[in-house]
Structure formats: structure tokens, C-alpha cells
Amino acid sequence: MGLAESIILAVLAASTPLLLAAAGELVAERAGVLNLGVEGMMIMGAACGFAGAYVTGSTAIGALCGIVAGAALSAVFAVLTLGLAVNQVATGLALTIFGIGLSGLIGASFVGEKIAAAPHLFIPVLTDLPFVGRILFGQDGFVYLSLALVAAIWWFLYRTRAGLVLRAVGDNHASAHALGYPVLTIRALAVLFGGACAGLGGAYLPLAYTPFFIPGMTAGRGWIALALVVFASWLPGRLVAGAYLFGAVTILQLHAQGAGLGIPSQLMSSLPYIATVLVLVLISRARATAGSAAPASLGLVFVPDR
Numbered sequence: 001m002g003l004a005e006s007i008i009l010a011v012l013a014a015s016t017p018l019l020l021a022a023a024g025e026l027v028a029e030r031a032g033v034l035n036l037g038v039e040g041m042m043i044m045g046a047a048c049g050f051a052g053a054y055v056t057g058s059t060a061i062g063a064l065c066g067i068v069a070g071a072a073l074s075a076v077f078a079v080l081t082l083g084l085a086v087n088q089v090a091t092g093l094a095l096t097i098f099g100i101g102l103s104g105l106i107g108a109s110f111v112g113e114k115i116a117a118a119p120h121l122f123i124p125v126l127t128d129l130p131f132v133g134r135i136l137f138g139q140d141g142f143v144y145l146s147l148a149l150v151a152a153i154w155w156f157l158y159r160t161r162a163g164l165v166l167r168a169v170g171d172n173h174a175s176a177h178a179l180g181y182p183v184l185t186i187r188a189l190a191v192l193f194g195g196a197c198a199g200l201g202g203a204y205l206p207l208a209y210t211p212f213f214i215p216g217m218t219a220g221r222g223w224i225a226l227a228l229v230v231f232a233s234w235l236p237g238r239l240v241a242g243a244y245l246f247g248a249v250t251i252l253q254l255h256a257q258g259a260g261l262g263i264p265s266q267l268m269s270s271l272p273y274i275a276t277v278l279v280l281v282l283i284s285r286a287r288a289t290a291g292s293a294a295p296a297s298l299g300l301v302f303v304p305d306r
Contacts, residue, residue, distance in 0.1 A: 005131055007251060012135070012143055013209055015247025017042070017201040017218075019146040021225035022232070022239055023153055024197025029229055030157065031190035032170035036092025037077050039222025040099020041070040041195050042202030047103035049203025050110055050213040059118045063142075063203050070199015071192050073099055078191045082184050096222070104215040111214060118142060118208035142204045147240070149197070154236040166190060198222065224272055231272070231279050246272045 021038055028035050045066035053062025077095055080086040118140040121127070126137040157163040169176045169186050177183045201221070206213045228246055232238035253268030 005134065008135055010251045011244060011247045012139060013247075014250045015243045016143050016146050017204045017209065017221055018225050018228055018246055019150065019240065019243035020142070020201035020204060021198045021222060022228040022243060023146070023149050023236070024194035024201075025225055026229050026232070026234060026236065026239060027153060027157075027166070027197075028187075028190045028194035030170045030234060031166050031187045032173055033081070033187050033191055033194075034088050034092070035074070035077060035191060035194055036089055036226065037073065037095035037099065038092075038194075038198045038225050039218060039220065040096035040103075041073045041198035042099075042218045042222045042225075043103040043216065044069040044073055044099045044106075045199030045202030046205050046217055047107035047110075047202075047213060049199070050115065050206035051106060053115050053207055054110055054113055057115075059116075059207050062115075062207050063200060066199040066203025066207075067196045068199070070202065071196040074191050074195020074198070077195070078188045082188055082191070100216065107213045107215060112212070114212045115206070117211040140208045142200075142208050150236050150240055157236065198225070201225070227273055231275060233279070233283060245275075 021042055025035060025038055048069035049062045049066030051062075052065030053059055056062070073095055077091055080091045081088045120138050120140050121144070123137045127133045129137070155163075157167060165176070165181055166186055168179075169181060169183050173183045176186075202218055205217055205221075210217070224246055228239065228242050231246075232242045249268060249271050253263075
């Protein structure tokens with residue numbers, strides 16, 4: 001029971017940054033924008049989040065710094081791709097490289113320093129319940145925030161007029177523009193939201209997951225978040241299941257190595273991407289069978305009409 005509990009707790013912790021970053025990217029892609037700069041925005045969020053928390057001693061301020069850093073980098077992406085109509089793929093890759101380099105510069109003086117990790121929730125009696133107590137009532141605030149964020153995104157996309165407009169912009173920007181909706185503004189706001197979420201996901205790593213900063217500590221999580229959005233078929237509910245599945249794969253590969261199983265760690269690390277490719281194939285076949293056109297959120301790059 002103790003081992004199972006520790007594994008579940010580790011999976012929840014490993015999945016939270018993926019869920020935060022993927023939730024923001026899902027909104028951006030539903031608006032018809034493919035942002036490949038998530039990795040750079042996450043590592044910038046990690047560097048600025050740790051710096052803010054270290055200087056002020058506040059986890060909340062550190063998280064806010066991570067959000068601002070991710071949103072600032074996404075604002076650059078929005079200006080280049082939406083304002084100047086630069087290629088989205090090239091811009092996203094360039095910003096990832098830029099973010100990795102700039103985060104190393106910002107965090108250079110903080111390498112080796114430590115901070116107090118984000119506090120965990122404690123509810124008398126409930127948190128002390130065997131097995132489920134720590135899992136349900138003993139997580140840090142980021143875990144609950146990630147779940148609340150996905151629920152809010154689901155409500156926004158499928159229960160509000162603004163969400164309907166955003167999906168319409170992503171599905172057919174020309175028709176949305178003809179109806180008088182500000183396509184560029186809607187996409188810009190979606191990109192900023194996605195960058196803020198990526199920054200928060202990155203900030204989670206040094207603020208709660210491992211309370212210290214090292215260059216490149218996101219270790220490709222931004223790319224996994226991108227794959228996760230495709231894996232979830234751009235649906236918020238599936239995003240949660242996919243994030244915890246990907247997090248479980250990350251933790252299980254560590255336990256497999258610790259148990260001495262003869263499974264290469266590289267193979268285990270590639271499983272999320274293999275699963276994503278398989279899901280893409282299944283989606284493509286299903287759409288071909290149904291005879292429907294692929295939506296904007298399949299990663300197609302759109303340049304809105306001016």
C-alpha cells in the first residue's frame with residue numbers, strides 16, 4: 001500500500017507541469033495557432049519563477065513571475081506570427097532556442113541555490129486517511145490548480161459564447177472574419193493564455209517538483225505537452241487522462257530501471273511520442289472514413305486574412 005501510494009503521488013507530481021502547459025496549448029490550437037515555442041516558454045517560466053521565489057521568499061510571487069515570463073515570450077510569438085505573418089513553425093522553434101539560452105543566462109546566478117518547496121494542503125482527519133488521504137487532500141496548490149484550469153477551459157470552450165467564437169476562429173477563420181469577429185485579437189489572446197500556462201508549468205518544476213534550478217530542467221516537457229494535446233484530440237477531458245498517462249510512463253521508467261528490468265530507458269521515454277503517432281493515425285483514419293475535413297487544431301498553420 002505504501003509503494004502504491006508513493007507511485008501515485010509521484011505520477012501526480014510528474015503530470016502537473018505537462019497538464020498546465022498542455023492546457024494552455026490546447027486553447028491556442030483550438031484558436032488555430034500552432035505554438036512550437038512551449039518548451040522555451042516553460043524553461044523561461046522555470047528560471048524566472050525560481051528567481052522570483054528566491055529573491056522574495058514567496059512561492060506565489062515565483063509562480064506569478066513564471067506566468068509573466070511565459071506570457072512575455074508568447075507575446076513575441078504573437079507579434080511575429082499574427083502581426084507580421086511570420087511562419088508559425090519557424091517562429092516557435094526559434095523562440096524555443098531563444099528561451100533555453102535566455103533562461104540559462106537568467107538562472108546562472110541561482111544554480112546550486114535552494115528554496116522551500118510549495119506547501120502541501122493539510123486538512124485534519126482527511127489528509128490522515130490511509131492511502132487516499134495524501135492523494136486527494138495532501139497535494140500542493142499547483143495540482144489542484146491544474147485540474148481546476150482544465151475544468152474552466154472545458155466550461156469556457158463548450159458552455160460560453162466566447163468559447164464558441166474561439167472554436168469558430170480555429171475551425172474557419174475566414175468565415176469568422178466575415179461574421180465580424182476580430183480573428184487576430186482572439187488568436188493573440190489565446191496565444192498569450194497558452195504562454196502564461198506554459199510559464200506556470202515551467203515554474204512548477206523549481207517551485208514544487210524539485211526546489212532548485214538547473215539549466216534545461218524542463219528536459220523536453222514542452223514537446224511532450226505538444227504531443228499530449230494531439231494525443232487528447234484537442235479535448236480537455238482527455239487531456240487530463242493523457243497527462244496522467246504520460247506522467248505514469250515517466251515514473252514507471254524510473255521504477256523499471258530501479259527494479260533491474262532489461263527495458264531500455266530510451267524506449268520507455270519514447271512511449272508518449274509513439275502513442276501520439278498512433279493516435280494521429282487513428283484520428284486520420286476515422287476522419288477519412290467519416291469524410292470530414294481536418295480542423296485547424298490538427299497543427300495546420302493558418303495566416304489570417306487581413
